[in-house]
Amino acid sequence: MPKPFSPKVVTANALLEGDVVYLTAGDEWTRHLHEAELLQDEAQASQRLLDAEMRPLEVVGPYLADARASDAGPRPVHFREEFRAAGPSNYNHGKQEEHA
Amino acid sequence: MYKYNDFDEAFVRERVAQFRAQVQRRIDGALTEDEFKPLRLMNGLYLQLHAYMLRVAVPYGTLNPGQMRQLAMLAERFDRGYGHFTTRQNIQYNWPKLQDVPDMLDALADVEMHAIQTSGNTIRNVTSDHFAGAAADEIEDPRPYAELLRQWSTDHPEFQFLPRKFKIAVTGAPNDRAVVRAHDIGLQIVKNDSGETGFKVIIGGGLGRTPMVGKVIRDFLPKADLLPYVEAIVSVYNLLGRRDNKYKARIKITVHENGLDKITRLVEARFVELRPHFQGADVALLERIAAQFAPPPLPEVGLGAFEQAFDSDPVFRAWVDSNVAEHRVPGHAIVTISLKAHGQTPGDATAEQMRVMADLAEAFGHHELRISHEQNVILPHVARADLYAIHARLRAAGLATANAGLISDIIACPGMDYCALATARSIPVAQQIATRFDALKLEHDIGPLKIKISGCINACGHHHVGHIGILGLDRAGVENYQITLGGTGTEDMVVGDRTGPGFAYDQIVPAIERIIATYLDQREAPEETFLDAYRRLGMAPFKAALYPVEKAHAA
Ligand code: SF4
Numbered sequence: 001m002p003k004p005f006s007p008k009v010v011t012a013n014a015l016l017e018g019d020v021v022y023l024t025a026g027d028e029w030t031r032h033l034h035e036a037e038l039l040q041d042e043a044q045a046s047q048r049l050l051d052a053e054m055r056p057l058e059v060v061g062p063y064l065a066d067a068r069a070s071d072a073g074p075r076p077v078h079f080r081e082e083f084r085a086a087g088p089s090n091y092n093h094g095k096q097e098e099h100a
Numbered sequence: 101m102y103k104y105n106d107f108d109e110a111f112v113r114e115r116v117a118q119f120r121a122q123v124q125r126r127i128d129g130a131l132t133e134d135e136f137k138p139l140r141l142m143n144g145l146y147l148q149l150h151a152y153m154l155r156v157a158v159p160y161g162t163l164n165p166g167q168m169r170q171l172a173m174l175a176e177r178f179d180r181g182y183g184h185f186t187t188r189q190n191i192q193y194n195w196p197k198l199q200d201v202p203d204m205l206d207a208l209a210d211v212e213m214h215a216i217q218t219s220g221n222t223i224r225n226v227t228s229d230h231f232a233g234a235a236a237d238e239i240e241d242p243r244p245y246a247e248l249l250r251q252w253s254t255d256h257p258e259f260q261f262l263p264r265k266f267k268i269a270v271t272g273a274p275n276d277r278a279v280v281r282a283h284d285i286g287l288q289i290v291k292n293d294s295g296e297t298g299f300k301v302i303i304g305g306g307l308g309r310t311p312m313v314g315k316v317i318r319d320f321l322p323k324a325d326l327l328p329y330v331e332a333i334v335s336v337y338n339l340l341g342r343r344d345n346k347y348k349a350r351i352k353i354t355v356h357e358n359g360l361d362k363i364t365r366l367v368e369a370r371f372v373e374l375r376p377h378f379q380g381a382d383v384a385l386l387e388r389i390a391a392q393f394a395p396p397p398l399p400e401v402g403l404g405a406f407e408q409a410f411d412s413d414p415v416f417r418a419w420v421d422s423n424v425a426e427h428r429v430p431g432h433a434i435v436t437i438s439l440k441a442h443g444q445t446p447g448d449a450t451a452e453q454m455r456v457m458a459d460l461a462e463a464f465g466h467h468e469l470r471i472s473h474e475q476n477v478i479l480p481h482v483a484r485a486d487l488y489a490i491h492a493r494l495r496a497a498g499l500a501t502a503n504a505g506l507i508s509d510i511i512a513c514p515g516m517d518y519c520a521l522a523t524a525r526s527i528p529v530a531q532q533i534a535t536r537f538d539a540l541k542l543e544h545d546i547g548p549l550k551i552k553i554s555g556c557i558n559a560c561g562h563h564h565v566g567h568i569g570i571l572g573l574d575r576a577g578v579e580n581y582q583i584t585l586g587g588t589g590t591e592d593m594v595v596g597d598r599t600g601p602g603f604a605y606d607q608i609v610p611a612i613e614r615i616i617a618t619y620l621d622q623r624e625a626p627e628e629t630f631l632d633a634y635r636r637l638g639m640a641p642f643k644a645a646l647y648p649v650e651k652a653h654a655a
Contacts, residue, residue, distance in 0.1 A: 006527050012380060013151075014503055015126075015127070015198065016127070016197060016198050016199060017151065017197050017198070018147055018148075018150070018151035018152040018195075018196075018197070018198065019150070019151065020149070020150060056129070056132060056133055057127070057129050058146055060133050061147070062135070064282035077577075078148075078573075078577055079516075079577065079578070079579060080516060081576075082520075083149065083516055083517065083525075084149055084150065087150060087527060088150065088527075089192075089527065089528050090445045090517055090527045090528065090531065091180070091445075093150075093180050093194075093195065094150045094151065094195075095150075
């Protein structure tokens with residue numbers, strides 16, 4: 001039996017700033033994982049990744065990252081995505097600074 | 101130090117102009133990312149986890165105050181007010197924006213610096229002993245040779261697409277502070293039986309996935325033959341090195357698979373072919389370079405207020421004991437400025453701190469600064485009489501931590517806080533170890549101890565050659581830390597031994613504590629260092645302390 005599909009988000013780095021970004025359902029790039037579109041099946045995920053790859057003037061290296069649903073929107077699964085979503089742990093830089 | 105000539109200046113400026121156009125074409129869409137990526141990497145620009153990262157070479161770790169101030173300016177204007185010094189004597193900026201990078205490179209060119217060949221399968225920044233030109237044990241200053249190699253390797257048309265990256269280190273002293281045995285080529289200045297100086301040439305060392313101690317390919321190479329011989333090595337590697345598997349592409353594997361005998365034969369044959377082509381131009385160039393590295397005038401001076409301060413101020417005394425090294429000229433000293441304040445990120449300096457260090461080098465240090473591969477900054481030439489004043493200024497800037505060579509003087513790579521290749525974090529582990537042992541007030545009692553941490557198998561944090569090495573891995577989606585013991589990166593380089601299964605993120609600091617407790621308990625005397633004790637005791641007592649449950653099971 002094929003492995004059941006685990007939900008994904010499309011993520012990349014913004015071309016100009018390098019910031020971690022996520023694709024929303026409205027085709028915008030957001031800096032916040034919880035605003036990303038959570039992709040529930042494989043066909044939809046591949047399609048959205050293709051959509052992202054068609055936007056090389058906005059982002060670099062789009063890929064699908066595992067995420068899980070929560071009341072507050074998608075949350076990271078792997079710790080690497082947790083750090084990408086949150087920013088570095090040694091300084092209040094990157095995303096943390098923007099939130100502050 | 102070396103001053104750019106018109107050719108160097110024009111070359112660096114032209115590269116900046118080219119890169120400026122390339123960035124614009126990427127933004128306009130004329131270049132795809134696949135086309136642009138190799139171009140940005142050739143200019144030191146990476147894309148990391150959260151942002152772009154610009155890696156700037158500090159050739160053989162030498163900086164003047166003007167350059168340090170410019171690095172501070174870049175940190176403030178284009179980054180978050182700090183820079184990160186690396187184990188390859190580079191500085192990395194963690195937050196530049198793509199459009200700003202050409203301006204950053206122009207600003208670097210203003211002070212004769214660049215980011216060329218800090219990435220890609222090329223010959224990288226040539227590193228050297230951070231005490232070069234000052235150390236009491238030195239035979240000769242290695243930096244003129246490092247500069248010669250820099251000029252020769254920069255944009256060398258044959259060596260822009262090597263099988264893999266290629267790292268060269270040079271030292272002029274028998275006590276190896278430049279880890280030359282862990283480099284693709286390590287050069288050590290030696291004297292032969294007739295008293296001439298030349299090089300012991302070592303090849304095929306490296307860390308990473310397959311750590312290897314470099315092997316001696318030539319016991320004595322006359323100085324004049326340096327470039328043709330190094331070119332022979334790189335050209336043999338360029339043809340023979342594997343391009344089918346990037347994990348087997350470094351010269352250490354080429355040497356391992358082909359055997360040192362065969363490599364030696366090929367290199368010596370190629371050397372005979374190449375040597376006539378140099379026609380002495382290299383030797384003439386070396387002479388011009390060497391003249392620019394003339395040592396500063398260092399008159400034998402008295403100690404001034406040094407002794408009284410040393411006797412009366414315990415904080416100053418502790419700092420002198422750990423952070424001040426012997427200089428070749430009596431009355432002078434080499435100062436290690438620690439970038440390892442307890443709880444801070446190893447190797448980071450704020451723009452303000454960079455300026456303080458530049459000021460000190462200007463006021464007291466003959467305009468010289470060095471970056472060490474241990475991620476500290478060195479003032480290589482200061483009078484002992486000035487140490488007290490220097491210490492006071494460092495203290496005010498948060499730079500007077502008395503821990504050089506001690507447990508909190510940790511090498512840590514950026515790890516998963518920044519690096520896109522990382523499998524786990526390194527920085528917070530270093531911060532916690534330093535803070536913990538500072539709180540225990542054990543640091544000075546423990547004595548000389550090198551902890552080195554890498555956030556993945558690439559080993560930028562040199563964990564294999566740490567007395568205690570820590571390697572962060574991803575084990576089934578959780579951070580896990582493997583420990584090695586007994587490694588050392590000096591002239592008697594040894595790759596550390598793995599203790600056994602790794603430790604979770606919240607267990608790694610307690611594990612290190614158990615290792616240290618075992619050492620303190622079992623050392624013969626306070627003079628027996630951790631490394632010596634490990635060599636005498638072997639792994640067993642440390643294993644028992646690390647894995648007590650397993651032992652109970654076995655009993
Ligand atoms: S060792 Fe790994 S994680 Fe650390 S800087 Fe090197 S590549 Fe990145």
